[in-house]
Amino acid sequence: MNNLRLITMALLMAMISCSDDDESEQQDDGNSTIESYSFTYNETEYEVILEKMSWKEAAAYAKENGGYLAEINSQEEQNTLFTELSKNAGITLTRTTASDGGGASYVWIGGNDISTEGKWMWDGSNAGSGTQFWQGLADGATVGGLYNNWGDEPDDFEGNQDALGFALTDWPLGVAGEWNDLRDSNRLYFLIEY
Structure with missing residues (x-):
């Protein structure tokens, strides 16, 4: 009993x-409240969201809050964003990694080839349209002379990498600051542009 x-x-x-x-x-x-870090570059507001989401969730969050996942259009903008992300945003690198991206640390930015494989678009609100900036894999070509900063990428590893990650650490096919195509289901921090 x-x-x-x-x-x-x-x-x-x-x-x-x-x-x-x-x-x-x-x-x-x-x-x-979601932890974030905000800064301004060239009269544009940016916000680093320190909450892990898939690429599509991040794009939806950005859109709901009046922005879109960041679009990078010049080497100067690339350098400024890398400095903010790597030195000022307070990112814990081990919390935003992608196993299909060589185990490196990344944040989501607005590029993807979700609609058509190899047709990389700036579509940071996931509207299904945008400006094409790259065509093909690593041996592909820039479109319209638009800026890009791929490592030895994109490679569409395992046929399932459709979202753009901004690397914060080195990986076997690139170095910190370069871009890599990743599975959009990875859960990473992300960068919003307003």
Whole structure:
């Protein structure tokens, strides 16, 4: 009888504990704020979101907040963004890695070839259209003379890499600051442009 009573009490305590945990998670979700870092370059506002999301979730979040995943159009902009991301944004590199990207650390930016393989577009709100800046794989070509900063990429590794990551660390086919095509299901921090 005592064993049955102890088991019953343990089960009740576990149920109460689970119930409390569920409530606190719901409260945290409703009241939590997403950590971010904002800066301005050339009269454009940027925000680094220190919350891991898939590329599509990040694009939706950016759009809901009045922006889009960043589009990089010059070497000067590239250099400025890399400095902000690597030195000022407070990014914990081990929290934003992609195993299909050589295990390096990345943030999402607005390029993708989701609609047509090899047709890389600036479409940071995932509207299905945008400006094409690259055609093909690593041996492809820039489109319209637009800026790009690929490593020895894109390579469409395993036939499933359709979203653009901005590398914060080196990987076997590139170095920190270069771009890599990644699976859009990776959960990474991201950079919004307003």
